[in-house]
Amino acid sequence: MVSLAKLRVVLNWQRGGLLAALLALGAFATASVNAHESTPAGRVALPVHAEASGDKCVRDTSYMKRHHMDELKHHRKETMRKGIRTTEFSLQGCINCHADKKTNSVLGKEGFCQSCHSYAAVKLDCFECHASKPKAATALSSMPASSADTPAIMPQQVQAESVDLNSTGGVRK
Amino acid sequence: MSNSMDKTPENNSPDKKRRQFIGYSAAMAGLAIAPGVTLFDLAHGRAPEEAASSKVRWGMLIDSGKCASGCNDCVSACGTENGFSGSRETDSQWIRKVEIKDLRIGQSHSLPMMCQHCEHPPCVDVCPTGASFKRADGIVLVDRHICIGCRYCMMACPYKARSFVHEELHDQNPDVPRGKGCVESCTLCVHRIDRGGQPACADACTAAGHNAILFGDLNDPNSEISKRVATLATTQVRADLGLNVGVRYQGI
Structure with a gap:
């Protein structure tokens, strides 16, 4: 026969255990939420590493973290000066894979490039000139906009010049 | 047997x-x-890993007899391809239509004027940083990574072919990076050429049925452009400067 007192002790112990488990779970959940998205109080936001759309990066993550800038710079010289257009380390290749699925860009608060560069406090100036969106998407989004705001006759195009050429014996107006 | x-x-x-x-x-x-x-041969394509070669010299032959006065197809195609609409006052201008007229006989011609891709480009001579350069295949380009926007090249160019980007740009064509603070000019649509295509203006002119712009390799004696340059009377604008330009005109 189990005495009433004994039963109470067991129940208390179990309740205590349950409470402890809940507390632990709660703490864990809070911690993981913090790590994922928000800023721990007074700290810089951690970079967001969203899933890239490709299968596999051209090099492993540790290499890319340290050397992506060197590879990009090397590739930019090859492309700009010699016209070599391989895709392995092209900026377009990075953008095609790493553009955010929501914003379709590598910029923005959760953008692949910008979130990490803000965390590391390194200025990111590629995108002052380069498009931050994958090729097809940019074409689609900019096409209607540009055709809509383009006047039928462009003011700069209709300006015609009078040029004198020695060969025709023309006289400057 | x-x-x-x-x-x-x-x-x-x-x-x-x-x-x-x-x-x-x-x-x-x-x-x-x-x-x-x-x-x-037809597509004149190179492998992506192959560098541009000096065996090739890209050029254009513009037949002013076929270039219609008032037609702007090449200019608008250039804007669409390279990302300027011409709607803003400060927008770049890589190609413009020019009307020339001999006042004594009243003869007039219409022709597009753009970077002439000189063999001896004055813009490259004066560039203080080395941003302005000529690629092996004769295309004159600006390396915006190095350009400091001093605009000396704009002063040096006899063809008024270069523009300065005064304002911030957005939504550029991924193949044509452009941005504030750099000088730029016709690239002969180098991104298209590297893939075996031809410049957007030449495509547009052909598509519209004018066929006034012929693009090709001036170094290849069998190319259409070389044959025409060899047999027809073609003109280099400001030939007196001895720049040996890549863009030739016919009928002016």
Whole structure:
């Protein structure tokens, strides 16, 4: 026969255990939420590493973290000066894979490039000139906009010049 | 008798069979390669890992007789391709239409004017940083990574071909990076050429049926442009400067 007192002790112990488990779970959940998205109080936001759309990066993550800038710079010289257009380390290749699925860009608060560069406090100036969106998407989004705001006759195009050429014996107006 | 003839070493020797086999396989290989080679020549494509070569010199021949006065197809195609609409006052201008008129006889011509891709480009001579450069295949470009926006090249260019980007730009064509603070000019649509295409203006002119712009390799004696430059009277604008330009005009 189990005495009433004994039963109470067991129940208390179990309740205590349950409470402890809940507390632990709660703490864990809070911690993981913090790590994922928000800023721990007074700290810089951690970079967001969203899933890239490709299968596999051209090099492993540790290499890319340290050397992506060197590879990009090397590739930019090859492309700009010699016209070599391989895709392995092209900026377009990075953008095609790493553009955010929501914003379709590598910029923005959760953008692949910008979130990490803000965390590391390194200025990111590629995108002052380069498009931050994958090729097809940019074409689609900019096409209607540009055709809509383009006047039928462009003011700069209709300006015609009078040029004198020695060969025709023309006289400057 | 005939059997014995067939079996003579002359007809049936392993050597002869081998030679025939080699001959057939060579012929097959020739067939297999020939269409590929032809395609390669037509599309003038390079492999992506192959650098631009000085064996090629890209150029254009513009027939002002076919260039219609008032037609702006090449100019708008350039804007669409490279990302300027011309709607803003400060927008760049890589190509413009020019009307020339001989006042004594009243003869007038219309022609597009853009970077002439000189063999000896003055813009490259004066550039203090080395941003302005000529690629091996004769295309004159600005390396915006190095350009400091001093605009000396704009002063040096006899063709008024360069523009300065005064304002921030957004939504650029991924193939044509452009931004504030740099000088820029016609790139001969280098991104298209590297993929085996031709400049957007030439495409647009052909599509509109004018066929006034012919693009091709001036170094290849068999190219259409070389044949026409060799046989027709073509003009280099400001030939007196001795820049040996890549863009030639016919009929002016």
